[in-house]
Amino acid sequence: MSGEVPATVQGIYEEVLRRNPGETEFHQAVREVLESLAVVLGRHREYTEMKTVERICEPERQIIFRVPWQDDRGEVWINRGFRVEFNSALGPYKGGLRFHPSVNLGIVKFLGFEQIFKNALTGMPIGGGKGGSDFDPKGRSDAEVMRFCQSFMTELYRHLGEYTDVPAGDIGVGAREIGYLFGQYKRITNRYESGVLTGKGLGWGGALVRTEATGYGAAFFAEAMMAARGETFEGKRVVISGSGNVAVYGIEKVHQLGGTAVACSDSSGYVVDEKGIDLDLLKQVKEVERGRVDTYAQRRDSATFVAGGSVWDVPCDVAIPSATQNELDGDAAAVLARNGCRYVVEGANMPATPAAVKVFRDTGIGFAPGKAANAGGVATSALEMQQNASRDRWTFEHSEARLAEIMRDIHARCHETAEEYGSPGDLVLGANVAGFLQVAEAVHAHGLI
Numbered sequence: 204m205s206g207e208v209p210a211t212v213q214g215i216y217e218e219v220l221r222r223n224p225g226e227t228e229f230h231q232a233v234r235e236v237l238e239s240l241a242v243v244l245g246r247h248r249e250y251t252e253m254k255t256v257e258r259i260c261e262p263e264r265q266i267i268f269r270v271p272w273q274d275d276r277g278e279v280w281i282n283r284g285f286r287v288e289f290n291s292a293l294g295p296y297k298g299g300l301r302f303h304p305s306v307n308l309g310i311v312k313f314l315g316f317e318q319i320f321k322n323a324l325t326g327m328p329i330g331g332g333k334g335g336s337d338f339d340p341k342g343r344s345d346a347e348v349m350r351f352c353q354s355f356m357t358e359l360y361r362h363l364g365e366y367t368d369v370p371a372g373d374i375g376v377g378a379r380e381i382g383y384l385f386g387q388y389k390r391i392t393n394r395y396e397s398g399v400l401t402g403k404g405l406g407w408g409g410a411l412v413r414t415e416a417t418g419y420g421a422a423f424f425a426e427a428m429m430a431a432r433g434e435t436f437e438g439k440r441v442v443i444s445g446s447g448n449v450a451v452y453g454i455e456k457v458h459q460l461g462g463t464a465v466a467c468s469d470s471s472g473y474v475v476d477e478k479g480i481d482l483d484l485l486k487q488v489k490e491v492e493r494g495r496v497d498t499y500a501q502r503r504d505s506a507t508f509v510a511g512g513s514v515w516d517v518p519c520d521v522a523i524p525s526a527t528q529n530e531l532d533g534d535a536a537a538v539l540a541r542n543g544c545r546y547v548v549e550g551a552n553m554p555a556t557p558a559a560v561k562v563f564r565d566t567g568i569g570f571a572p573g574k575a576a577n578a579g580g581v582a583t584s585a586l587e588m589q590q591n592a593s594r595d596r597w598t599f600e601h602s603e604a605r606l607a608e609i610m611r612d613i614h615a616r617c618h619e620t621a622e623e624y625g626s627p628g629d630l631v632l633g634a635n636v637a638g639f640l641q642v643a644e645a646v647h648a649h650g651l652i
């Protein structure tokens with residue numbers, strides 16, 4: 204772990220361990236927030252008396268359900284579906300759905316817990332939730348994915364609503380899956396309720412910039428961090444892990460801001476391209492052909508593919524981990540530091556392990572936690588809800604300007620809160636404290652519920 208659990212919150216942490224056995228990612232996420240909160244509880248006795256932290260650590264509702272479906276050969280499969288409605292103090296539950304074989308309750312709870320504070324940091328009226336399934340869409344036909352999504356929504360629909368719970372995409376859930384999920388929701392409820400899902404297609408209620416938002420937002424956040432140190436992206440080498448939604452649009456914005464992304468990855472390995480990643484080719488391989496990154500290397504002379512291995516071995520000034528949780532450990536962090544990396548900005552949720560975060564602190568690497576740096580996705584989802592509610596449609600330029608402003612505001616809030624609470628430059632503490640305070644105030648105002 205990156206630090207000690209302070210004595211004031213030790214009891215809360217032990218209770219979380221006892222009540223949620225085996226949910227290691229959830230424990231890790233809670234612990235990281237609790238480490239920041241001792242300083243807050245010292246100033247707000249009411250949160251201790253009313254057990255506000257304890258209440259925030261307990262989801263309001265957890266739904267687990269069976270998802271039966273049939274593949275193209277007629278074989279029956281049974282997956283498990285989850286939706287954790289964690290906290291609705293600030294608005295309807297909001298957070299993505301993840302389809303990946305690694306999904307279990309502990310992972311969904313870690314993601315839902317993080318989402319509470321992330322959503323608070325955006326300043327938008329949205330609560331925190333997360334869901335998904337252990338279904339693996341990789342290698343499945345469109346028809347199989349459609350049947351799975353229809354079965355998944357046939358149970359989930361009863362828990363959703365534009366004022367209740369509004370899912371979006373995450374790993375394994377993109378525009379195709381959102382389309383099938385929305386279609387089934389509409390069919391069952393007989394309601395064209397645009398605001399019930401975000402990440403929709405542009406022709407039927409989707410918002411411009413939602414697809415790009417998380418990657419763009421992480422790059423805007425990195426830009427704000429650099430500006431605070433009098434630097435810019437100009438001339439910087441950037442390594443981004445993953446090659447999914449967050450990575451692709453992170454690379455796009457890094458290039459637009461003057462940096463050069465030289466490496467990206469997927470679960471098969473990584474590619475290095477000293478000329479800079481050719482984004483058109485990467486999009487063709489990953490988004491159109493749904494292929495692997497080695498295909499990118501086969502089609503580009505300046506690129507090499509490394510099977511397996513760690514993308515963090517590639518020297519860079521800025522690292523943007525954008526694949527999955529705990530993908531960047533203490534050893535990888537030490538390699539980044541040795542190679543002169545100056546900034547690590549989490550595009551994914553909790554990609555850096557506590558040991559990695561400790562290395563960043565010890566070596567003075569600027570570090571942005573995902574709940575701040577990748578909040579652009581959910582913030583733009585809230586903008587999509589806003590456009591749906593007003594039957595309006597904003598231009599790309601207007602939406603992107605709003606996103607850039609939101610990311611600068613989040614950075615400023617984390618930066619200022621860290622200073623106010625005695626840890627200048629510590630964006631982890633700044634994000635946790637600023638997010639917590641906003642949620643805690645609303646939880647407190649709503650009484651003991």
Ligand code: NDP
Pocket residue numbers: 372373374375376417444445446447448449450468469470471525526527528550551552577578580581
């Ligand atoms: P995608 O499914 O589009 O892409 C995920 C990428 O990460 C793929 O390249 C995938 O490779 C790789 N990856 C996933 N799991 C693993 C693993 N266990 N080991 C190695 N590589 C892996 O997902 P997103 O880009 O949407 O999400 C990436 C991260 O960003 C997640 O942590 C997500 O929670 C977070 N995030 C996403 C938001 C969004 O708007 N999309 C918003 C906020 C956070 P492969 O294809 O080989 O599995």
